[in-house]
Amino acid sequence: MASGLDRVAALADETLTAGPAFSLPPLPYAYDALEPHIDKMTMEIHYSKHHQAYVNNLNKACDENKINATLEELMKNISKYPVAVRNNGGGHWNHSFFWQLMNAPKGASNLPSGKIADALNAAFGSFDAFQKQFNEAAMKRFGSGWAWLVKTPEGKLVIASTPNQDNPLMDIAEVKGMPVMGVDVWEHAYYLKYQNKRADYVNAWWNVLNWEAVAKNL
Numbered sequence: 001m002a003s004g005l006d007r008v009a010a011l012a013d014e015t016l017t018a019g020p021a022f023s024l025p026p027l028p029y030a031y032d033a034l035e036p037h038i039d040k041m042t043m044e045i046h047y048s049k050h051h052q053a054y055v056n057n058l059n060k061a062c063d064e065n066k067i068n069a070t071l072e073e074l075m076k077n078i079s080k081y082p083v084a085v086r087n088n089g090g091g092h093w094n095h096s097f098f099w100q101l102m103n104a105p106k107g108a109s110n111l112p113s114g115k116i117a118d119a120l121n122a123a124f125g126s127f128d129a130f131q132k133q134f135n136e137a138a139m140k141r142f143g144s145g146w147a148w149l150v151k152t153p154e155g156k157l158v159i160a161s162t163p164n165q166d167n168p169l170m171d172i173a174e175v176k177g178m179p180v181m182g183v184d185v186w187e188h189a190y191y192l193k194y195q196n197k198r199a200d201y202v203n204a205w206w207n208v209l210n211w212e213a214v215a216k217n218l
């Protein structure tokens with residue numbers, strides 16, 4: 001029979017060998033904060049079920065494969081890791097990034113200002129041209145994935161799209177760089193409210209885009 005001290009030792013041992021433990025970051029607003037554009041039930045399931053599952057499965061994959069690295073290190077070297085790390089590590093990074101990019105709708109027009117507005121005008125000619133190209137990337141992504149605004153290593157702003165939970169930080173990405181903003185176009189992000197109408201979801205999403213957060217990523 002194990003003594004109390006044995007149990008304490010076993011617990012300490014378990015802690016030391018548990019591997020990296022990624023965790024769900026707090027959601028910066030209530031589930032209903034993005035209504036009516038993104039509904040409460042979608043947010044609750046998206047965050048507490050989908051994102052949580054990416055975190056759990058990433059921890060499991062890292063544990064099973066004895067991987068001990070930061071999320072950023074995983075992304076940068078993703079071609080060297082098992083596909084479960086790519087899918088779930090990408091899922092964890094992408095959703096952690098995505099929650100920060102949204103906030104409660106502010107009113108009729110939610111447009112960028114200051115340096116982010118200047119940067120978009122310089123890169124795309126106008127805000128409308130940028131928005132059109134970004135929407136196209138979101139609409140043309142076949143199946144599940146993401147559309148991104150990316151800052152390339154050369155400092156250029158470009159629009160890209162990735163399949164599944166891939167992202168521009170990954171060494172396997174077609175367009176590599178630092179994500180400035182991105183939109184989740186998996187059906188789980190919109191199906192409860194918008195069903196098959198991805199365009200309606202993407203159009204509504206611009207109302208909850210947090211331009212201050214986008215500007216910080218620039």
Ligand code: MN
Binds near residue numbers: 046095184188
């Ligand atoms: Mn998602």
